Amino acid sequence: MTVQTTRVVLGVRRPPREPERAYEARVAELTGLCEAAGATVCAVCAQTRERIDAALYLGSGKIDEIRAQVAAWDAELVIFDGELSPAQVRNLENRLDCRVLDRTQLILDIFALRARTREGRLQVEIAQLQYLLPRLTGRGVEMSRLGGGIGTRGPGETKLETDRRRIRERIDKLRGALADVRRTRQVQRARRSEAVPSVALVGYTNAGKTTLLARWTADRGTGDVQTGRERLFDTLDPVARRVRSGGSGEFVLMDTVGFVQDLPHLLVDAFRATLEEVLAADLIVHVVDATGPVETRLETTYRVLGEIGALDKPVLTWFNKMDAARWQPAPDPHAAVTLYGSAASGEGVSALYDAVDRLLALDPVEVHVAGPLQAQEIWREIARAGAVTEVQELGPGEAEAVVRVPRRWADRLCRRIRAASDSFRVTVTGGVLR
Numbered sequence: 102m103t104v105q106t107t108r109v110v111l112g113v114r115r116p117p118r119e120p121e122r123a124y125e126a127r128v129a130e131l132t133g134l135c136e137a138a139g140a141t142v143c144a145v146c147a148q149t150r151e152r153i154d155a156a157l158y159l160g161s162g163k164i165d166e167i168r169a170q171v172a173a174w175d176a177e178l179v180i181f182d183g184e185l186s187p188a189q190v191r192n193l194e195n196r197l198d199c200r201v202l203d204r205t206q207l208i209l210d211i212f213a214l215r216a217r218t219r220e221g222r223l224q225v226e227i228a229q230l231q232y233l234l235p236r237l238t239g240r241g242v243e244m245s246r247l248g249g250g251i252g253t254r255g256p257g258e259t260k261l262e263t264d265r266r267r268i269r270e271r272i273d274k275l276r277g278a279l280a281d282v283r284r285t286r287q288v289q290r291a292r293r294s295e296a297v298p299s300v301a302l303v304g305y306t307n308a309g310k311t312t313l314l315a316r317w318t319a320d321r322g323t324g325d326v327q328t329g330r331e332r333l334f335d336t337l338d339p340v341a342r343r344v345r346s347g348g349s350g351e352f353v354l355m356d357t358v359g360f361v362q363d364l365p366h367l368l369v370d371a372f373r374a375t376l377e378e379v380l381a382a383d384l385i386v387h388v389v390d391a392t393g394p395v396e397t398r399l400e401t402t403y404r405v406l407g408e409i410g411a412l413d414k415p416v417l418t419w420f421n422k423m424d425a426a427r428w429q430p431a432p433d434p435h436a437a438v439t440l441y442g443s444a445a446s447g448e449g450v451s452a453l454y455d456a457v458d459r460l461l462a463l464d465p466v467e468v469h470v471a472g473p474l475q476a477q478e479i480w481r482e483i484a485r486a487g488a489v490t491e492v493q494e495l496g497p498g499e500a501e502a503v504v505r506v507p508r509r510w511a512d513r514l515c516r517r518i519r520a521a522s523d524s525f526r527v528t529v530t531g532g533v534l535r
Contacts, residue, residue, distance in 0.1 A: 107140040110170045112159055112181040113147040126394045130361065131182050131204065133307070137211050143174035157196065158189050168197050180207055184365075187236045205232060205365045212368070220282045227275045230268050231367045286377070297343070298461050298509065299353040301382035303406070305398040306359025308390040309421040313444035314342065314356045321345045321454065322354075341378075346463035347455060350507035355382065360405045362397060369408055376409045384460050385411065386453075387418045387436065388444075391426035399433060415460060419453055462509035470518060471501040472525035479521050486514050 111131055115124055124147075132142045148163040157164050158181055167179060178200050179193070185203040193201045202210075209232060212225045302310040322344045340356040355378050369376070379385065385406070389398055399418075406412050417440065418433035420426075424443040432439035438456050442449020458464045467490070470483055475498065483489070487506035494500050506514060515527045 107178055108143050108174055108176045109135055109140045109178045109180050110143055110167055110176045111145045112167055112179055113145060114159060114183060115147050115149045117149055117151055134207050138207060143176055144170040146170060156192050158185060164196050171197055171199055223275050223279045227272055228367045230272050234268055297352050298383040300384045300386055300457060301355045301357055301379045302386050302388055303357055303379055304388035304402055306361055308388045309444045310356050310388045313388055314354060316444045316450060317344055317354055318342050346458045350463040352461055360401050362401045364405060379411050385414045385416045387416050389418060389420050390422050391420040391430055392422050395430045417456060417460060424448060463507040465505045466508045466511050467530045468504050468506055468511055468514060469528045470525060471495060474498050474500050476522055479518060
């Protein structure tokens with residue numbers, strides 16, 4: 102049985118001085134977005150021009166060329182690489198005699214397709230309604246004939262035909278529900294941060310974050326994660342897993358929604374509750390596809406991190422897919438550490454794990470504790486703090502123990518022992534306390 106997909110033609114504006122490699126990457130990304138939404142790209146019609154045409158986005162002659170491609174391929178949809186105004190959409194649909202979408206609406210459609218949790222669906226619907234609100238005027242006729250398919254998922258036809266007041270009321274209601282989710286998340290994060298540190302995997306979509314999470318969880322985790330698939334926005338809802346450090350500690354590892362170049366502002370705003378997981382993280386692991394346009398994707402990720410206020414977080418950059426890269430990218434100047442490897446093959450992951458342990462201060466140190474045996478409560482706390490590797494008697498009623506603990510907790514353990522009793526002597530070896 103053959104699965105029918107939507108046939109689309111792409112309309113692309115190319116700035117006069119855009120490098121060939123950057124242009125090819127943009128077209129490849131737009132094609133990938135279409136495929137992620139369930140469409141097949143039949144033709145790409147590009148025009149080099151300095152400015153966008155106010156009425157048709159591209160020039161009139163190029164629109165005629167697109168119309169011919171629509172007829173030749175019997176295409177159902179034309180997707181443009183930029184954001185279209187309501188007037189441009191109306192003019193283009195009249196000229197092309199088919200439905201027209203812009204890149205923002207395409208991304209919104211993918212998000213609607215991939216959202217699984219209540220929080221994800223709330224955020225997607227808010228973004229869709231915000232996008233539709235200024236586009237209601239002049240599109241009533243077109244909206245009444247929208248059926249299923251790309252660009253129509255989400256709120257549904259009845260919402261699209263309501264007036265602005267009712268849409269604003271709906272947005273307010275959704276934001277209220279999302280605020281409840283946000284408060285619950287804040288409580289969960291507060292409880293979690295008291296117990297263990299957290300690491301957020303961030304980066305461009307399809308960089309391999311989910312595959313890295315699956316590898317990390319398989320090697321050191323407490324639960325299974327499905328390996329990521331080679332498609333844009335494979336992960337929309339955040340996924341958190343506890344993983345062990347190389348010592349006796351553990352931390353929470355979080356997979357987050359991927360970024361794309363020129364990520365629509367309304368998506369950043371709508372998904373702020375989800376992106377706050379990055380703000381709460383102790384460390385950011387920036388996953389970069391080493392086979393793609395590295396500079397553009399580094400810039401895109403740091404721009405989004407800046408928009409959500411996360412640039413003050415320590416960053417470890419991991420260039421992934423090195424087994425398929427033609428060369429090794431230069432180190433990320435914004436990162437505390439830059440490493441290279443492949444989540445799929447496992448190349449370099451041990452060095453990544455060790456570096457994260459060090460940056461989180463979870464690498465093990467030895468705490469030497471000597472004191473009276475009668476202080477049983479203190480000795481019990483020492484035993485709970487980590488792995489006791491050695492115990493010896495020093496004399497009548499006195500003993501010394503060596504306990505391996507994460508460097509992150511060693512200083513706190515020492516302070517608590519000294520505060521509990523001045524009869525104990527405590528020293529630390531194997532690392533520098535922070």
